[in-house]
Amino acid sequence: MVTAQSQPQSKETEQYNVIGTRPIRHDGVDKVTGAAQYGADLNLPGMLAGRVLRSPHAHARIVSIDTSKAEALDGVKAVITNADFPRAADAEIDTGEGTANLRWVLDNVIASDKVLYKGHAIAAVAATDHHIAEDALELIEVEYEVLSPVLDVRDAMVDGSPLLHDSLHTRELDGSTSDNASNTASHLQFTKGDIEEGFAEADVVIEREFETSMAHQGYIEPHNGTAYWRADGTLDVWTSTQGAFVVRDSVAPLLQLSPSQVKVTPMEIGGGFGGKIPVYLEPLAALLSQKTGRPVKLTMNREEVLLATGPTSGTYMRVRMGAKNDGTITAGEVHLAFEAGAYPGSPVGAGAMCSLAPYDIPNQKIDGYDVVVNKPKTAAYRAPGAPQAEFATESVLNELAEQLGHDPLEMRLKNASVEGNTTAAGMPFGVIGNVECMTAAQESPHWQSELEGPNRGRGVAQGFWFNIGFESSAYAQVNGDGTVPLVLGSTDIGGTRASIAMQLAETLGISSDDVHPHVVDTNSVGYTQVTGGSRTTFAGGWAAYECAMDIRKQMEQRAAQIWECDADDVAYGDDAIVRGPADEDGNERQFSFKELAGQLATSGGHIVGRADVNKTSSGPAFATHIVDVEVDPDTGKVDILRYTAVQDAGTAIHPAYVEGQMQGGVAQGVGMALNEEYFYDDSGDLKNASLLDYRMPTALDLPMIEPIIVEVPNPGHPYGVRGVGEVPIVPPAPAVRAAIANAIGVHMTELPMSPRAILDATVLDES
Amino acid sequence: MATEHIVVNCTINGESQTFLANERDSLLEALRDRIGLTGAKEGCNNGNCGACCVNMDGRIVNSCLVMAGECEGSEIRTVEGLAMGDQLTPLQNAFLEQAALQCGICTPGFLVAAEALLEQNPDPSEHEIRYWLAGNLCRCTGYDKIIKAVQQAAGQSVV
Numbered sequence: 050m051v052t053a054q055s056q057p058q059s060k061e062t063e064q065y066n067v068i069g070t071r072p073i074r075h076d077g078v079d080k081v082t083g084a085a086q087y088g089a090d091l092n093l094p095g096m097l098a099g100r101v102l103r104s105p106h107a108h109a110r111i112v113s114i115d116t117s118k119a120e121a122l123d124g125v126k127a128v129i130t131n132a133d134f135p136r137a138a139d140a141e142i143d144t145g146e147g148t149a150n151l152r153w154v155l156d157n158v159i160a161s162d163k164v165l166y167k168g169h170a171i172a173a174v175a176a177t178d179h180h181i182a183e184d185a186l187e188l189i190e191v192e193y194e195v196l197s198p199v200l201d202v203r204d205a206m207v208d209g210s211p212l213l214h215d216s217l218h219t220r221e222l223d224g225s226t227s228d229n230a231s232n233t234a235s236h237l238q239f240t241k242g243d244i245e246e247g248f249a250e251a252d253v254v255i256e257r258e259f260e261t262s263m264a265h266q267g268y269i270e271p272h273n274g275t276a277y278w279r280a281d282g283t284l285d286v287w288t289s290t291q292g293a294f295v296v297r298d299s300v301a302p303l304l305q306l307s308p309s310q311v312k313v314t315p316m317e318i319g320g321g322f323g324g325k326i327p328v329y330l331e332p333l334a335a336l337l338s339q340k341t342g343r344p345v346k347l348t349m350n351r352e353e354v355l356l357a358t359g360p361t362s363g364t365y366m367r368v369r370m371g372a373k374n375d376g377t378i379t380a381g382e383v384h385l386a387f388e389a390g391a392y393p394g395s396p397v398g399a400g401a402m403c404s405l406a407p408y409d410i411p412n413q414k415i416d417g418y419d420v421v422v423n424k425p426k427t428a429a430y431r432a433p434g435a436p437q438a439e440f441a442t443e444s445v446l447n448e449l450a451e452q453l454g455h456d457p458l459e460m461r462l463k464n465a466s467v468e469g470n471t472t473a474a475g476m477p478f479g480v481i482g483n484v485e486c487m488t489a490a491q492e493s494p495h496w497q498s499e500l501e502g503p504n505r506g507r508g509v510a511q512g513f514w515f516n517i518g519f520e521s522s523a524y525a526q527v528n529g530d531g532t533v534p535l536v537l538g539s540t541d542i543g544g545t546r547a548s549i550a551m552q553l554a555e556t557l558g559i560s561s562d563d564v565h566p567h568v569v570d571t572n573s574v575g576y577t578q579v580t581g582g583s584r585t586t587f588a589g590g591w592a593a594y595e596c597a598m599d600i601r602k603q604m605e606q607r608a609a610q611i612w613e614c615d616a617d618d619v620a621y622g623d624d625a626i627v628r629g630p631a632d633e634d635g636n637e638r639q640f641s642f643k644e645l646a647g648q649l650a651t652s653g654g655h656i657v658g659r660a661d662v663n664k665t666s667s668g669p670a671f672a673t674h675i676v677d678v679e680v681d682p683d684t685g686k687v688d689i690l691r692y693t694a695v696q697d698a699g700t701a702i703h704p705a706y707v708e709g710q711m712q713g714g715v716a717q718g719v720g721m722a723l724n725e726e727y728f729y730d731d732s733g734d735l736k737n738a739s740l741l742d743y744r745m746p747t748a749l750d751l752p753m754i755e756p757i758i759v760e761v762p763n764p765g766h767p768y769g770v771r772g773v774g775e776v777p778i779v780p781p782a783p784a785v786r787a788a789i790a791n792a793i794g795v796h797m798t799e800l801p802m803s804p805r806a807i808l809d810a811t812v813l814d815e816s
Numbered sequence: 817m818a819t820e821h822i823v824v825n826c827t828i829n830g831e832s833q834t835f836l837a838n839e840r841d842s843l844l845e846a847l848r849d850r851i852g853l854t855g856a857k858e859g860c861n862n863g864n865c866g867a868c869c870v871n872m873d874g875r876i877v878n879s880c881l882v883m884a885g886e887c888e889g890s891e892i893r894t895v896e897g898l899a900m901g902d903q904l905t906p907l908q909n910a911f912l913e914q915a916a917l918q919c920g921i922c923t924p925g926f927l928v929a930a931e932a933l934l935e936q937n938p939d940p941s942e943h944e945i946r947y948w949l950a951g952n953l954c955r956c957t958g959y960d961k962i963i964k965a966v967q968q969a970a971g972q973s974v975v
Contacts (some may be wrong), residue, residue, distance in 0.1 A: 071915070073912045073913065074912070074915070076903070076920075077911075077912040077917070078912070080917055080923055081854070081895075081899075081904065081908040081911050081917070081922035081923060081927060082895065082896065082899050082904070082908070082910060082919075083853070083854070083855020083856075083894065083895035083896045083924050084855075084896075085920055086854070086856075087857070087921060089848075089854075089857075089858065090848075090854035091850070091943070092854075094850075132917070132969075136866040154838055178838065180838055180840050181819070181820060265953075267955045268919070268921075268955055269857070269859040269865055269867055269919075269921045269922050269953055269954070269955055270857065270859065270867075270919070271858065271923040317919075318919060319857065319859075319919050319920070319921025319922075320918075320921060320955050320956055322955070328870075341907065348858075350860075350861055351859065351860040351861060351862070351864075351865075432851045465928045502835070542916070542918070542919055543918035543919060544918060703915075704917035705914075706915055706918070706958075706962070707914055708915075709918055709956070709957055709958075709960075709961060710918075711957075712957060712958030712960045712961070713918065713955070713957050714958075715954045715958055716955075716957075716958035716959065717955070739860065739862060739864060740859070740860045740862075740864035740865050740953065741862070741864045745953060745955065746950070746958075747946075747949075747951075747953065747959075748945070748946040748949045748950050748954075748962070748963065749950040749960040751948045751958060751959055752958050752960050753942075754960055760868070786905055
């Protein structure tokens with residue numbers, strides 16, 4: 050295997066042999082030759098193709114469904130509706146990034162009495178060919194009683210608004226619930242200090258309102274799910290998912306099976322960004338397979354992906370912030386109303402916790418509302434909730450700096466959260482790289498450069514995301530030739546086979562090319578949480594470290610057995626040499642890793658290392674982004690001229706993939722800032738459900754994105770890792786907003802800041 | 817809704833192929849479902865994402881927009897036909913060395929499109945690369961490392 054090392058290691062990683070290098074990823078060749086098997090690539094003997102019928106209405110009662118004509122079509126093998134599923138228990142299940150009520154999970158997979166958004170699944174068909182399955186959908190007759198839709202979060206919160214769920218009552222902070230049914234599922238609040246006193250101390254107070262549109266994760270691979278319900282009652286599921294165990298633990302209760310009866314094999318995944326955590330097709334494929342006795346593959350088309358899978362919340366937000374003339378922020382008040390989509394569970398809680406976290410503000414009050422509307426149920430999307438919430442807070446902070454005449458980075462440094470501070474949500478900060486990111490941004494060539502030209506402007510913003518740990522598992526055996534197959538439960542969405550294998554290799558003192566990582570099914574590895582939350586390299590790497598330490602210990606014991614000495618006298622060195630006491634003749638005794646590996650089979654058998662970790666700690670991540678834009682005053686189009694992303698990675702295990710996460714996060718953030726929106730008409734019909742009209746950035750829309758990796762090692766991880774994937778999507782929108790304001794003097798109040806929005810704002814400004 | 821099948825003769829990755837397609841099959845569906853070449857991916861099925869790019873008679877096409885029946889007598893090259901055995905092309909190697917893929921779903925389309933660019937324009941500027949690849953969407957990388965991989969394959973120095 051080739052090893053490309055295009056850049057020297059940073060000084061933080063010089064102490065390591067493997068960490069900080071840039072080896073070719075283990076799954077790379079398969080992915081450049083077309084050999085890698087993604088979910089939709091699976092083809093099983095006798096397999097049927099399935100398609101899903103979806104609601105044309107945003108809000109309607111289902112009066113009747115007649116599937117008889119579809120069932121009679123030649124080639125159709127089964128048609129199912131919600132009525133074919135066992136009645137779901139009124140119980141909470143773990144859905145990967147939170148919990149959800151099983152009944153609502155089932156209702157989102159396939160509607161029962163009501164459809165709650167355009168694209169809501171109503172029936173599913175299995176046929177010998179997907180063309181026939183599509184024809185069959187047209188033969189299913191559904192009678193609807195159309196209801197008024199609720200499409201905006203503020204409308205939904207008004208008393209007397211049409212209700213999505215008669216049984217939903219607002220859960221208040223003290224655990225009480227409202228007497229009347231409501232679209233507001235819950236209200237949360239974090240406070241610190243005395244907010245009114247804080248505003249009284251301020252010399253300047255700025256209050257702004259913001260609206261942001263729903264935006265989609267935009268993974269290029271549509272959802273898929275294949276299932277085979279065997280005659281013995283066991284169920285095999287193959288799917289592109291961020292969490293095979295979450296799929297197992299969702300599918301099993303929905304079908305009233307034991308988790309032991311369900312085996313989920315995670316296929317290669319074509320992007321997820323949080324959106325491939327929930328189940329959509331897998332339970333339908335399973336039931337269709339049970340009915341037909343054959344494997345069934347379901348795939349979505351792009352329109353279905355946009356209509357019916359997890360966008361992130363549209364929001365209404367209000368932020369009031371006060372500061373003294375010297376730039377000290379005295380108070381921050383944040384009101385967040387997030388659209389959850391059709392069922393409760395927006396990321397408003399995370400957004401609330403992140404909103405002011407980069408700053409040590411003595412007086413804070415943060416309110417969050419989780420609100421259902423007639424749009425698709427939202428799913429996690431990269432740093433869920435943070436891009437919206439921090440768009441609002443960072444934007445007001447930038448305006449405060451502007452009004453007070455302070456440099457925006459200097460003002461941030463003056464108020465920056467540091468070790469020992471506690472957020473309004475009660476989260477204490479340990480060693481963090483908040484200040485280090487701001488300082489690195491100040492010192493960057495970009496910040497030091499001059500920007501010239503009309504309609505051009507520069508903006509900066511900070512971002513924060515917690516990162517999480519939780520359960521990961523790693524098993525590794527030592528082969529006779531010294532190679533080590535490593536078994537993992539984490540879907541590899543962007544290079545985590547490599548980043549986890551490198552931590553195992555570092556711990557064993559061997560080359561990462563000698564480690565062969567494999568992502569396996571739910572029966573073949575210990576419980577592993579989703580690939581998401583920026584937890585995989587953190588917790589998976591920790592499991593790999595402990596797994597390697599287990600191997601080291603067993604190899605010491607084996608060497609002791611061979612040398613007939615006490616195991617305490619044998620030491621496995623970081624150079625992968627196992628050293629023992631001198632023999633009777635005074636000769637030093639040692640084995641290289643490979644020598645000892647070659648003797649395992651004949652000295653007592655092979656060695657398997659294993660580790661299952663559950664780390665509730667995390668490594669908070671901060672980022673500082675700088676952007677230059679040019680605004681076309683005639684069209685309202687914004688071009689990104691230059692972009693620099695600074696981020697604390699803790700320790701960059703594989704720097705190329707850290708840079709890739711930073712650059713990819715910026716691209717998604719720029720899309721959210723400038724173009725991406727869910728455009729509904731008054732009836733709740735999504736008017737832009739294609740990749741032509743849902744406009745994600747192309748190669749032509751972006752310049753090179755300069756990554757600056759800061760490394761403030763996380764003391765809560767064996768190798769100092771923090772997660773890197775989430776935080777880079779947070780600063781782009783407020784940084785772009787500040788750059789637009791700097792260019793044309795207009796402070797935008799909505800996302801996306803599309804040409805239409807810019808023209809609206811500039812025309813309004815002139816009039 | 818009766819389904820008719822048609823016989824198609826064409827050359828795929830240098831091998832002559834005769835296959836039976838549903839008359840409603842696109843080239844993408846024929847490649848994936850009838851021939852078993854799943855390297856070309858469906859991302860949108862309406863020509864907007866480029867994940868299904870293949871080379872057809874010297875032109876890159878979105879195979880989701882070509883009917884299988886149109887391929888009679890055509891020469892088609894897919895991502896599976898780029899490498900010679902285990903000998904990767906310079907572009908494939910550059911994608912690996914530059915870490916130009918994360919999830920990898922768009923990679924086959926980018927490789928097919930960029931190989932065609934380099935055949936026509938062996939020394940493209942950054943803008944020419946971005947313009948040529950604007951029909952291929954990648955959601956993971958922000959495009960930087962893809963552009964750099966193409967530059968490396970063109971023999972340009974990459975910072």
